[in-house]
Amino acid sequence: MMTSPALASGPLSWQQESVVRSAATCGRECLWTAFEIPSDVSNDELISRLGRLVRREHSLRIVAVDPAGVGYADAIELPIRYARCSGPGGVPEFVARNKHVEFASGRPRWQLTIIDHRDPAGRPARSALAVFDFMIAxxxxxxxxxxxxxxxxxxxxxxGAGRYREWVVRQRAEFDVDAVDAVSTARAFWDEHLGGASPSGSTPLPGVDDAAPDQVGGTVWLSVPVPMSAADLAAAARRAKATPYTLAVASVAATIATGTAEDDVTLRVINSGRVPDAAATFGRLATSTPIRLNRPGLAGFDVAVAEVRAAWRRVLPHQHTPWEYLRTVCAGRGVTEWEAAGQRQLVVNFFPAPADGLGAADFADKRADLRMTHVELLVVPLVSGGFMFRMMCDSGDLDVESVRRFLHVLADGFTAHVRTVLSEDGRVPEPRR
Known part of the structure; x- marks a missing residue:
């Protein structure tokens, strides 16, 4: 039970507003992370650290999220569970079974499970599984x-530690949709960066066909394994003087340019939404921003890396711009309704940390009665090694099998580009079949 029923309320962040709207269609989603607890950190010390974090971070005391706003509790009882696992696959199996949680109304929208188990050598060990409502983190x-x-x-x-509510207020003041006609730093930057292009303009998708006229719509998830180690990607990034994230986006751009002969490609990238003084803010800050890549020879991977690196450096100080603000400010710049080309913009989402506990069920095709207004590529590093490439699209808009082929082309391009950077002779290896 909550230790104090007193509630304070606050406005939703732009990102929470987006998720609230999505939840009406597709239901709640969860984010989760599993990690080993250091052997020198006792359970009591772990709980003490968690309590300190909860007292400081408003987002961890959110107990209500709806279109009217967010409800914060003065204090909560820490939502901690305990579990015990046995066998070599104990923890991954536990994570697979428990990474989705239904959070009761009026209760914290997260929980932490402390798991006792054995390490590969048979010694006692502990891990933690933290699961969060997608609304709050x-x-x-x-x-x-x-x-x-x-x-x-x-x-x-x-x-930014402990300043989530202040960040929401600041963001809403800086990006006021009721004052979009006023000259602002944000609007001036995006006008210059996009150069007249629509922030939600269609991305060329080579080899992807329209769906048949009688095809039933709905979101489809398609996934493929990519046997590229995180260590190889990191080594390639160092050699290319880039980040793994930059290499992934550049690989997507170069693959698209190769298949379409287009040198002007606008993608949408998921980012943390954090500027330096909000770098440690705990809450839902993640957003998406357009990135325009416009350089002759974009199909060449070295050219794509240079262009993505330069464009990302320009965008980085403005990554906290809400997508809703961009859409409003840039209204009329091309067509952005579902029925037109804007629905085919490619969103690239590179996960910042390796995911654990993914099994065959996570790679299987999935469907839902949710209509998408874009195509999304998730690049997910795995604790077990390699990556998962997952693509989401609408089956009423695009032919699913052609999207699957495109996903394999993106995965093969990623592998080939990274190996080319690492190779001494610069030759592109044969793609996987």
Whole structure:
């Protein structure tokens, strides 16, 4: 039970508003992270660190989210569970069974499970599984949680720690949709960066066909394994003087340019939404921003890396711009309704941390009666090694099998591009079949 029924309310962030609208169609979603608890951190110490984090972070005391706003509790009882696993696959199997949670109304919208198990050598070990309602956190927040619980080091207030509510107020003031006609730094930047292109313009998708006229619509998830180690990707990034994220986006751009002969490609990228003084803010800050790549020879991977690196550096200080603000400010710049070309914009979502506990069920095709207004590629590093490439599209808009072929082309391109950077002779290896 909550230790205090007193509630304070606050506005939704732009990102929460987006998720509230989506939830009406597709239901609640969960984010989760599993990690080993250091052997020198007792359960009591872990709980003490968690309690300190909860007292500081407003987002962890959210107990209600609806279109009217967010409800914060003054204090909560920590939602901690305990479990025990046996066998070599105990923890991954436990995670697979428990990574989705139904959060009761009026209760914290997250929970932490402490798991006793054995390590590969048979020694006693502990892991933790934290599950969050998609409404109140993002993947970067989960990384902040892991870091503080494992190290005991709290982030500085100068980097945004404990200031989620203040961040929401600031964001709404900076990006006021009721004042979109006014000259602003954000609007001036995006006008210059996009150069007249629509922020939600269609991305060329080589080899992807329209759905048959009688095809039933709905979201389809398609996934393929990619046997590229995180270590190889990191080594390639160092050699290319880039980040793994930049290499992944550049690979997508180069693959598209190769298949279409297009040198002007606008993608949409998922990012943390954090500027330096909000870098340690815990909550739902993740957003998406357009990135325009416009350079001759974009099909060449080295050219694509240079262009993505330069464009991302320009976008980085503005990554907290809400998508809703961009859509409103840039209204009339091309067609953005579902029935027109804007629905085929490709969104690239590179996960910041390796995912654990994914099994055959996570790679299987999935369907839902949710209509999508874009195509999304998820690049997910796996604790078990390699990556998962997952693509989401609408089966009423695009032929699913042609999307599956395109997904394999993207995965093969990623593998070939990284190996080319790592190879001494620069030859592109044969793609997987």
């Amino acid at each position: 993002d993947m970067f927040s989960l990384a902040l949680l892991r870091q503080e619980l494992c190290t005991g080091v709290a982030p500085s207030a100068k980097r």
